[in-house]
Amino acid sequence: MRRIGAGLLAVALAVASAAGAQAQLAELRSTTAFRVCADPAAVPLSAQDGSGFENKLAELMAAKLGLPVAYSWFPQGSGFINRTLRAGTCDVVMGYAQGDELVQNTNHYYTSIYGLVTRKDGDLAGVDRLTDPALKGRELGVVAGTPPASHMARAGLAKDMRGWDLFVDRRVENPVGDMLAAVKAGTLDAAVLWGPLAGPLVKADPELQFTPLLKEEAGPKLFYRITMGVRPAEQDWKRELNSLIRRNQAEIDAILHDAGVPLVDDYGKALKP
Missing domain, CATH: 3.40.190.10 (Periplasmic binding protein-like II)
Structure with a gap:
């Protein structure tokens, strides 16, 4: 009986620990600012002076949420996600290619191509x-x-x-x-x-x-669907961003068109008007 009791206690402690870890992770997301992980010198995407089109997209998302934008700056490359998103210093990466396992992807908000x-x-x-x-x-x-x-x-x-x-x-x-x-x-x-x-x-x-390059037929593909990246456990945050993308797609497209980003359909076969 003692062994069974000890086993149940161990399971209970493990469940409590996991629940506590999930709660702690969920609390990483700020409720007072739209915190963006970004490269300070990735012109024309992002820039510390706010001139990049991803800066403008971040401002749009923040405005819809009624929050100010706050940045965690770090050069993109090795260690970028670990030093920013996973470290909890920011809550979203703008402009992340769909399918990367380092983050959880939102729905894509544009598709572009090499040229x-x-x-x-x-x-x-x-x-x-x-x-x-x-x-x-x-x-x-x-x-x-x-x-x-x-x-x-x-x-x-x-x-x-x-x-x-x-x-x-x-x-x-x-x-x-x-x-x-x-x-x-x-x-x-x-x-x-x-x-x-x-x-x-x-x-x-x-x-x-x-x-x-719309006419290339063999792989690898030259078009990619672009999402926002969030932490894997933050399902509610992903759903909230998906809703924002869906409701504000026309404004998102306008920012991208104005910047000169070539937009294509989801299959990389034709330019998006």
Whole structure:
């Protein structure tokens, strides 16, 4: 009987401990501010001066909740989620790709795609797929390790590729800006870049254009659904954000369009008007 009693006590203590841990985790979310985990120098997405389009989306969400925005700044890359969201210093990551296991994803609030950046007056301005023979023997920029690099290698462009690092501290390095400057100067013929990074910068430059890669058929995919990321246990918070996204999708789309983010349908086949 003592053994049974001891066993029941152990189970009860374990359940109480788990419940306490869940309650403690649930209490991490602030009720006085919309606390955002963000990179301070990921222009045009987020910036410490508030100029990024993710800053504007955060302001929209906060306004709908009747709360001020508060940021926890940390460079994106290794350790970003552990040092911010999981540490409890903030409650939501804006602009997180659907399917990443480090966070719990909300419903997606936009879908975007990789594309080709060229000069508007260049002879590659009409290229809209990576298998176009016109790309052979040209200097092509790409961020190493990103999905387009696989497509380019398969298309026989490996010897033409010039790679930039994927994870850098954007406070001191700017691979996307460097590639765009090289295309503009003519030292690169084209660059293959993620739309939300390149689109807003290209929109501000009358000499460049961004052509979405809508016609690529083989994997890996070049379009991604973008969500907000929250802690895995915070189901109520995820549902609240899902409701905000659904009710304010038109305003979200307007902010993204105004920023120059290329929006596509959920299957990456056509531009979203």
